[in-house]
Structure formats: C-alpha cells, structure tokens
Amino acid sequence: MYFDSFAELWQMGVHGPFVWSAFGICVALILLNVGVAVYQGRRVRRDLKRIIRRQIMQEKQ
Amino acid sequence: MQESRAVHRSQTTGSAKLPGHFYLISLVALLAAVLTWFIWSAPVRPRTVWLGGGWVFGVAFYFGALRYPDLYWRTLERWYHELGSPRYFYRFSGLWLPWLVGIAVVLCLTGLIWGLAFAPPHHEQGNSYRIIYLHVPASSAALMGYMAMGVAGLVALVWRLKMAEIMIKAIAPFGAVMAAISLISGAIWGRPTWGTYWIWDARLTSMLILLFLYLGVIALQNAIRDPRQAGRAASLLSVVGVINVVIVRYSVDWWQSLHQGSSMSMFGTAGSAIHPSMLAPLLLSMFGIYFLYAVTVLIRARTEILWRERKSNWVREEVS
Structure with a gap:
C-alpha cells in the first residue's frame, strides 16, 4: 500500500473529504441502480408467475 | 400482359442489383478510411501496427467473403436473426450473465x-x-x-x-x-x-x-x-x-x-x-x-x- 496506515489512507493528505465523498456518493449511486434493476426483474417475474397461474386456473375451469 | 410485367420486373431488379461483394468492399473500405483517419494522430510505431494489422484483416476478410460467400453471409444473417429474436437473446444472455x-x-x-x-x-x-x-x-x-x-x-x-x-x-x-x-x-x-x-x-x-x-x-x-x-x-x-x-x-x-x-x-x-x-x-x-x-x-x-x-x-x- 502507498499509505503507511489506514488513518493516512482515510485522510489522504488534505484531500480525504473530497476523494471519499466522491467515491461514497458514486458507488452508492451505482449500487442503487444495479439493485433497482435486479429488483424490477424479480418483481416482473413474480407478477408474471401470478398472472400465468391465474390463467392456468381459468383454463382448467 | 401479366407475363410481360413479370419479365419487366425481373429485368429491373436484375439490373439494379449489384454483386454482394460490392457492398462488402464498400463497407470495408469505408471502415478502413474512418479508422485510418482516426489512427493517424498516433505515434508512428503503434500506427504502423494498427494500420498494417487492419489492412491485413480487411483484405483477408474480403477475399474470404469472395471465396466462401455463403458461409459469410449465412453467418451474418444467422447472428442478425438470432440476436434479433427476444427468445434467443433471453437464453443467450442467461448463459453469459454469471460470467x-x-x-x-x-x-x-x-x-x-x-x-x-x-x-x-x-x-x-x-x-x-x-x-x-x-x-x-x-x-x-x-x-x-x-x-x-x-x-x-x-x-x-x-x-x-x-x-x-x-x-x-x-x-x-x-x-x-x-x-x-x-x-x-x-x-x-x-x-x-x-x-x-x-x-x-x-x-x-x-x-x-x-x-x-x-x-x-x-x-x-x-x-x-x-x-x-x-x-x-x-x-x-x-x-x-x-x-x-x-x-x-x-x-x-x-x-x-x-x-x-x-x-x-x-x-x-x-x-x-x-x-x-x-x-x-x-x-x-x-x-x-x-x-x-x-x-x-x-x-x-x-x-x-x-x-x-x-x-x-x-x-x-x-x-x-
């Protein structure tokens, strides 16, 4: 590691607040976006499962 | 009357149709020109490597397409149809996703x-x-x-x-x-x-x-x-x-x-x-x-x- 300790890595000279806030905000945005995509996929699958099950029930009746 | 119209149509389509490799060589030449323009600002050695490699690839592709036109076109057509079909895309992307x-x-x-x-x-x-x-x-x-x-x-x-x-x-x-x-x-x-x-x-x-x-x-x-x-x-x-x-x-x-x-x-x-x-x-x-x-x-x-x-x-x- 370039820094001697994790405290120094956190401080980054005087630039810690800039670097870590940028990384924090942006990584959170990325994770949120990926999470939303996965959640939407699961929701659509769940909804489709329900719709299709209902259709099959109706077909049987 | 109908017959003559059919003949006429086949003649017009016949004369308007250019050989397949004409389109191919036009496309390859266009790509080559764009890439050459794009690469020209690079330092001399990587430029030579990229341009030389690009031209060898282009010429090989062109002669390959002339020699085995069916194989080339059929492969392109298959990709187009398969990737254009939602069902195939769904299956294919499911295999790739974990990787x-x-x-x-x-x-x-x-x-x-x-x-x-x-x-x-x-x-x-x-x-x-x-x-x-x-x-x-x-x-x-x-x-x-x-x-x-x-x-x-x-x-x-x-x-x-x-x-x-x-x-x-x-x-x-x-x-x-x-x-x-x-x-x-x-x-x-x-x-x-x-x-x-x-x-x-x-x-x-x-x-x-x-x-x-x-x-x-x-x-x-x-x-x-x-x-x-x-x-x-x-x-x-x-x-x-x-x-x-x-x-x-x-x-x-x-x-x-x-x-x-x-x-x-x-x-x-x-x-x-x-x-x-x-x-x-x-x-x-x-x-x-x-x-x-x-x-x-x-x-x-x-x-x-x-x-x-x-x-x-x-x-x-x-x-x-």
Missing part, C-alpha cells in the same frame, strides 16, 4: 482498490487525483453507452427490430447514472484543483446535456403508453443525440476549456500521457465499469423481454 458479473466485480474491485490505496499520488494534485479512477471510467461509459444507444436507435428505425428498441430501454438508465457520476465526481474533484465546483465550460455543459438526453430518452419511454411508439420516439432521440457525444469528446480541443485535454490514447503507453503505474488501475476500473454496464443492460433487457413477450408460450414455460 459477466464475476468479471465486472473482480475488475472493478481490483481497479478501485489499486487506484485508491496503491497507486502513487500526483505530483501537483496530491491525492485528490484519485477521483480519476471513478471519473474517467464513468465518463467514457456514459459516452460509449450513448453511442451504443445511437446504433440501436438506427437499427430500430431502419429495420424496426423489436430487440433494438428493448436495448435502448435497457441502456438508458445506467448511462444516465454514469453521466451523473461523471458530473458529481468531476465537481468534487474541481473544488481542490480548479477552486470551483462548477463552471459553464464547453466540456462540463455538453456533459450536462448528455445527462439530459439520457433522462429525455427515459422520460419519452415512460410518457408514451404504446411500447412500439415509445420505442420509435426514443430511437429517434438516441440517433439525434449522438451528435452531442462528438461534441463532448472534442469540446476540449474545439473551445478554450478549464477541463484538460485527453491524456489517454488507445495506443497503449506510447500515446498516453499517464505513467503506467497510474494507467494500469485506470484501465482495470474502466473495463470493470464497461462489464458492469453490460451486466445491467442484460438484466434490464431480460426483464423487458419477459414483460413484452408475456403472452407467448416460451415465457409461460420459463416463468412457471
């Missing part, structure tokens, strides 16, 4: 951790430059994403391919996030280096317009109820907006800008103004973000396919 996720996670983590903790600091900017490991990958992903959306838009407008419209819908959300990240990280980086968060500069403003274009594409798709009509409107905006990608890319060359010019080059360390110890983690995180982009595009496209094809039998079998 892409693995590669994306490994590349992103390695690149970011290396850049944050192991790369040396900048001699003028100190440690604030480490924002580059987020800023540059996000910006380039936003630009590349829009280019991909433009190509998909063109395909959707010309061939009315349903898959292309689905791809636009899948590409836009992550692209918007990438443009936003580029702007946010750039603003935070600008404070210690330029002394300001924001300035109405050509590069920054055109990047903001890119974000609005992405948001516009998303909004259009949500505003129109009929998916095919929404797809057409979104494809049109995608194609028209590509001009802004060119403006973003060359804004630092065309106008006086606070933003620095590009210091990376496709031709390795010879063309780049970045030391290899800083370039290596940057390239890793760039490819990591590209793979992550591909992952989100596939996930969104799969969701959209399932929903649009919900009445077909294969979706029924797939879901239940």
Whole structure:
C-alpha cells in the first residue's frame, strides 16, 4: 500500500473529504441502480408467475 | 400482359442489383478510411501496427467473403436473426450473465482498490487525483453507452427490430447514472484543483446535456403508453443525440476549456500521457465499469423481454 496506515489512507493528505465523498456518493449511486434493476426483474417475474397461474386456473375451469 | 410485367420486373431488379461483394468492399473500405483517419494522430510505431494489422484483416476478410460467400453471409444473417429474436437473446444472455458479473466485480474491485490505496499520488494534485479512477471510467461509459444507444436507435428505425428498441430501454438508465457520476465526481474533484465546483465550460455543459438526453430518452419511454411508439420516439432521440457525444469528446480541443485535454490514447503507453503505474488501475476500473454496464443492460433487457413477450408460450414455460 502507498499509505503507511489506514488513518493516512482515510485522510489522504488534505484531500480525504473530497476523494471519499466522491467515491461514497458514486458507488452508492451505482449500487442503487444495479439493485433497482435486479429488483424490477424479480418483481416482473413474480407478477408474471401470478398472472400465468391465474390463467392456468381459468383454463382448467 | 401479366407475363410481360413479370419479365419487366425481373429485368429491373436484375439490373439494379449489384454483386454482394460490392457492398462488402464498400463497407470495408469505408471502415478502413474512418479508422485510418482516426489512427493517424498516433505515434508512428503503434500506427504502423494498427494500420498494417487492419489492412491485413480487411483484405483477408474480403477475399474470404469472395471465396466462401455463403458461409459469410449465412453467418451474418444467422447472428442478425438470432440476436434479433427476444427468445434467443433471453437464453443467450442467461448463459453469459454469471460470467459477466464475476468479471465486472473482480475488475472493478481490483481497479478501485489499486487506484485508491496503491497507486502513487500526483505530483501537483496530491491525492485528490484519485477521483480519476471513478471519473474517467464513468465518463467514457456514459459516452460509449450513448453511442451504443445511437446504433440501436438506427437499427430500430431502419429495420424496426423489436430487440433494438428493448436495448435502448435497457441502456438508458445506467448511462444516465454514469453521466451523473461523471458530473458529481468531476465537481468534487474541481473544488481542490480548479477552486470551483462548477463552471459553464464547453466540456462540463455538453456533459450536462448528455445527462439530459439520457433522462429525455427515459422520460419519452415512460410518457408514451404504446411500447412500439415509445420505442420509435426514443430511437429517434438516441440517433439525434449522438451528435452531442462528438461534441463532448472534442469540446476540449474545439473551445478554450478549464477541463484538460485527453491524456489517454488507445495506443497503449506510447500515446498516453499517464505513467503506467497510474494507467494500469485506470484501465482495470474502466473495463470493470464497461462489464458492469453490460451486466445491467442484460438484466434490464431480460426483464423487458419477459414483460413484452408475456403472452407467448416460451415465457409461460420459463416463468412457471
């Protein structure tokens, strides 16, 4: 590691607040976006499962 | 009468039809010209390698297409039809997705951790430059994403391919996030280096317009109820907006800008103004973000396919 300790890595000279806030905000945005995509996929699958099950029930009746 | 009309028609189509390899050689020559123009600014040795390699590949492709036309055309046609079919795309992307996720996670983590903790600091900017490991990958992903959306838009407008419209819908959300990240990280980086968060500069403003274009594409798709009509409107905006990608890319060359010019080059360390110890983690995180982009595009496209094809039998079998 370039820094001697994790405290120094956190401080980054005087630039810690800039670097870590940028990384924090942006990584959170990325994770949120990926999470939303996965959640939407699961929701659509769940909804489709329900719709299709209902259709099959109706077909049987 | 009918017979003569049929003869006439066959004659006109016969005379209008050019041999297949005419189109092929035109396409290859056009690509070669564009690439030559693009590569010309590179240093001499990588330029020779790229141009020489490109021409050898082009000539081999051309003679290959002349020698085995059926094989070439049939393969192209098969790709077009298979990737254009939602069902095939769903199956195919399902196979690729786990691998892409693995590669994306490994590349992103390695690149970011290396850049944050192991790369040396900048001699003028100190440690604030480490924002580059987020800023540059996000910006380039936003630009590349829009280019991909433009190509998909063109395909959707010309061939009315349903898959292309689905791809636009899948590409836009992550692209918007990438443009936003580029702007946010750039603003935070600008404070210690330029002394300001924001300035109405050509590069920054055109990047903001890119974000609005992405948001516009998303909004259009949500505003129109009929998916095919929404797809057409979104494809049109995608194609028209590509001009802004060119403006973003060359804004630092065309106008006086606070933003620095590009210091990376496709031709390795010879063309780049970045030391290899800083370039290596940057390239890793760039490819990591590209793979992550591909992952989100596939996930969104799969969701959209399932929903649009919900009445077909294969979706029924797939879901239940």
